[in-house]
Structure formats: C-alpha cells, structure tokens
Amino acid sequence: MKDLIYLDNNATTRIMDDVWETMVPYFIHNYANASSLYHSMGREANAAVEKARIQVAQALNCQTKEVFFNSGATESINTVLKGIYKNYQSKGKHIITVKTEHKAVLTTLQDLEKEGALVTYLEVDHTGKIDLSMLEKHITPQTILVCIMAANNETGYIHPIDEISAICNRKDCLYFCDATQYIGKFQLDLAQTPIDILCLSAHKLHGPKGIGALFIRRKSKPIQISALIAGGGQEHGFRAGTYNVPNIVGLGAAMVHIPHDDAIMQLRNDLENALSAIPEVYIHAKEVSRLPNTTSICFRHILASELMTHCPQLALSSGSACVSGTRDPSHVLLAMGISKEDALATVRFSLSRLTTKQEIYTTIILITAAVKKIREHSPIWQLFQAGLIT
Template identity: 55%
Template sequence: MIYLDNNATTRIDDAVLHAMLPFLREDYGNASSLQHRMGRTAHQAIEQARQSLAKYFGCSPHEIYFTSGATESVNLVLRGIFDRYQSIGKHIITTKSEHKAVLTTLEGLEKKGAEITYLSVDANGNINLLDLESSIRKDTILICLMHANNETGIIHPIEEIAQIAIKNQVLFFSDTTQAIGKVQINYFSSGVDICCFSAHKLHGPKGIGGVFIRRKSRPIQIEPLITGGKQEKSLRGGTYNTPAIVGMGKAFEITNKNNIEVEKLRNYLEQRLTQEIEETIIHSQIASRLSNTTNILFKHVKSAELMPKLANIAVSSGSACVSGDRDPSHVLLSMGISPEDAQCSIRFSLSKYTTIEELDSTINEIKSTVQKIRNDSPIWQLYKANLLT
C-alpha cells in the first residue's frame, strides 16, 4: 500500500513507539496515584512530555493541557469560551472553510444563542484581513481561524490575525492541528491566545492531543467540557493516558519543521500529473500551502469512481471526518469551486516516509486509471467536443 493520506493520520514513528512501550508494560501506574513509585514515575513522564510540548510552542509548561485530541480540544475551547463569556457577548468569527469539528460545534452554539460570522475565502482559500477586522463588534468574544487547512494546505497568516485580535481586545483561537511539524513558527511569539493539536498528525499515537492556553494578566476563562477529577487543573477530568502522552511528547521532540525534501516530492507529483494528464488542475497552487499537501482536480473524473480503482494507493477526497459524505467538499465549495469539480478532486498528503518510487508508481496508476474512466465517459466526450463546460 502506498500511503498518501497523511493529513488524515500518520504512521507512528519508531522512536515514539519505543518511548510508549514501558508505560504499557512496566510503568503502568496511574499518574494521579502519587503515593507509590509507579504512580510517581508516570506523573514525572507526563510532566516531561508537557515540557517537550511547551518547548515546541515556546510557552510555559503550565500553559499546556492534555485532551483526547483536536476535536475534543475544539469543543472544549468553543463551548467553554461561549459558556464563560456570554455576559460580555455572544459573537464569534470564523470562516466557511474551517474543519468540520469547528463548524459543527459552532452550529450547535448557534442553537444556544451564539451569533457566528462566517468569513468568505477567495479562490485560493485565503481570507481578507480587512473583512476580518471589519467583522469585529463590541460583543465579539472570539476569533476562530485555523492555521492550515487540512484539505488544501492553505496557510493563514495567524501572526497578522493575532495582531488584529490584540488591537481589538478579542481572544484568538487557532486550530493548529495540520500546521504542527510543518510550519516554522513560535506560537507563543505569534500572539495567538489558544491553539489545539493532535499527536497522530505528526507520527504520534491516536487518541491524544491538547491545547495551549496563554496565561494573561486577566486569565482566559474556559468552562470544562469533561468534569470529574482535578486533572489538568480541573479543566479536563479523567485518568491520564500516560503512554499516549509520553508518545506525543516524543513526537513533538523529534518533529522536523524543515520539510524541504517533502515539498520537493509534492512539487514533483504536481508537475508530472499536470503535464501528463490533460485537464488536471492544482487547487490553490499559487497560495502559501503546507509542504506536504496538494488537492488536485481531474476534470470530469469523479473521485468516488477513481479512488476505488486505485487499490494500492491511499488518498482521500477531503477530510477524513467527512469522507463518507457524498456531498462535495465544503472547503472547495467555499473557494468558489463548482460542485462538479469539487467531486472530481483528490487530496494527496505526503510524509517523511514518502519516496519518489512510490510517487512514480502512483502517477503511472492514476494516469492509466483516469484514461480508462474518460474513455468510457460520455460526459468526457461531450466536454472534449466543447459541448460541455
């Protein structure tokens, strides 16, 4: 299997797995049981992981909180901020191209009285910063904009967005899940107030993630989503998943933000596909994108028909969270892509394990498969005869 779906999840790094194993077999104590050695060993390992994440974000270990992953973190932040700040306002700003974890959660908050402004994006997926600033109201409590889009790889200028938020005294929350390990940035210095992340996007284990919450002179108030014990300063109750936390700490330690080689492979893939397959278009090609991500339109070849025929290649038609949905990608639609073209688009996402030999095999298989589909397609024949757009 050639795996080119790394924005959905990644292969766990051997060093990460080795770091986790002792806490699955020998040091399996509950990290909250400080009365005995095994509990203290687990606790110390968790705090070491917290320090590793803090070093990555450029913040204090006290500003890192563990959750089960980015989706829980999104819910924690959006629901928790709304519950605590309703007396100040109920207005939140986001974009139409955010991850479904954000959009679905905000839809739920709208039913509770939240007022959401959904910013439009241009044909490349970028937001207009003037539109953002003009959307801020006296009752705006939060700006929620992702750092990098999971489907197109578009990178938003969060440092500039943070300055707008600071100027207008509004909290800024960014879903940094896809950007972690791929974009060179110091999140603390960027000015963002809150970030969320998941380990399994950077060769760590599934089921673990967290949030960075900036410590300010006026502490950011977030209502807990999961209550129980006093873990994570009572922000997130529940027994610590020590092996996963240790694995995430190791993944952050060894992640390489310099993705020049991956970008070269991505560019190689794009160049060959566009040159060797007619009517092939790269979405957002001229925009600032993640080095590993490309979203490609094969005109009049439905992804739902193409992907099952690529038996040994793992790619996707969008976010893994909505891949079972037959509707076209909401991200591509928000960019003004037609529903027809959106349904003919495929996301390729590479990793440090991707090889040029794998890409050559992928290109050859896609070329032959696209050709077969088009040869049997009346729609393609009409298109070639200029009878269809």
C-alpha cells in the first residue's frame, strides 16, 4: 500500500531491490533443480547455492561446511531442540531456556516435556534481563542444551551472548542461539563468540520469506543433531528437500550487506522522545541494551488493538507476529512483571533502513491524536483521572 507507513519490520522486512534482482534469473532463466548435476543448468543452480553458502559463512565468519539451509528459524528451532534431545539422553534430559523466548522455542519445549524432557525456564527482571549467576547455577552435568536468543523480538532487549557463550563453554554445555532479530542489525563474528548452534531467517534482514540458515559448529566431538526432514539427502543428509534456489540466492545476497546504521537508532529515539510526552506512556526495557530499530511502548488505559485500529495508515503490532492475532497479553511482557492491562496496552514499533524521518514525524502526529481521541471517550481514562483507579 503506497500510503501505509510500515513499522512492523520485526515481523518481516521488505525485500531489497538488489536482493530481488539476484533471485529473478533462478525463477525464469535457470529454473533447474540444484541436485541435477548431469547437465549445465543443474550445475549452475548448484553453484549458486554454494555461492550463497559462502556469503553466509563469510558474514558470520564461520566455515561453509557449518552452514545448512532450511525454511527459516522455526524449522531450525524444531530441528535443534528435538534433535539434541533425541541424541543426548545418555548424558541427560535437562534443557535451559528463558521465559521470554520466542513461542517456537517455548511450544517445542513444552512438547518435549511431555516426552520426559526436564526444562528450566529462567526468570527475567522488569527489563527482560536474566541473572547470569542463576544460569550458571542451573547448568548441571545432566544439562544437554542452553537455548537463549540473541535479541528479543518484542522489546528488542539484547542478551549478553558473549557471556552466555563463555558460561556454556566453561560448563561444557551446548549453547543454541536464535539470532533471528540480531542478524541484520549487527555483525556477529562466530570466530570470536563461541556459540555452538545458531539460526537466522532471511526475511528479517530484507531477504525473501521461507528461507533461513542453521549454523552448527564443527567440534572435535561432533554435535549430534538428527535430521528433522528425511528424503533425498540434500545438505549432506541433514535437511532433505528440493533446494529453493531463488530464495537461497536471496539469503546470500541479503547477508552481504549487514549495516550498523545509527540513523535507525536516531529515528527510534525521536519517536520515543515524542511519544513519551503523552501522559501515562512508558517504554519497556528502555534502560538496557536494545536493538536500534525496536521500541515497545505502553499507552496505559488504552487497548493496543483499539489504538492500532484508529491508525489505519500505520503498520504496527502488539507483539510477536506469531501470536499478535490472539487476544492474550504478551508472554514476554508478563514474564517481565508487566500487568495484564499494561501488556494489552502495549504497541511494538519496529523500524528498518527504509524508514524515513518524515514517516516518523507522521507517526508521532497520528499516534498522539489517536491517544487523545480515545481517551476523551474512555470511561477507564476518566476513572483514572478521578483517582479511582491507578
């Protein structure tokens, strides 16, 4: 939509023109199966897949043989959690995660608990931060995996992945990091940060939907993860299925240019400063390290759904795209100790490198006017002003 201001980039980003242009030939001109190596078109498609693997590996500073393509982070999460649990039960059945993890993690672990997995869900404080000493305390000889994301998709809070990696390395425990929101905003050097397993999705960094990569570190004692999808033996037997050549090429192209864009943070700060001037508005996790494009703002005594309905010119969300269609409050905010009422009053704004200063200015005007209009007709707001509720 031409006039829509898109501020839901943590859900998905617009594919960049140069990325799309690299993909088009593999839809139209070279549409061969990359596993068909006995003719030139198939070999060319296969070479394109391997070029993309090199691009991903160079961006992460890892080896190409440590990179596996799949449909995205949700598939990676299922593959890793189920595969590790299946293969490491001789050591133990204990997995550690955080209450604010993505639903793909939490739901998969709940399923594994029904099969006998023992899962520790670490608490967080009001900013979303975990106590690293508690993480270390909970790791036992029976702990087979620590699963903690790099950055929260709702609040933008950045976990200290260097410290988490060091703890897991010291305690001889595997560390799996969902870096879906982190990659695309920051460079991550896997030669410096000893994460064992990491996943990402292209559509979070201006690439195509339906493609992602899973990094599995090569170690002297190989990490054992069973294939989630069996079939023709693609990806060295780790992930079967016909190669999605155009999307793989798009992922590689998107990984080539990962900016550290201070302009996004400045626009985010301008938005926060202006909207913070509205009475009874506060920003979740503002005082800690966050993604530069993300802000989660509570407009107290207003339903986020009502506020977004009053601003049809804005593309926003009330939390994760995977659950924002539900009426339940965000599990992330509830874990942070936020009340149900304030969680339901929270809107997530997530910018991208395509967001303009004019769009932020317009957003400020539209949100400010909508809050004022809703509160003018709100019995709840009148009760608050009268001091009858807090």
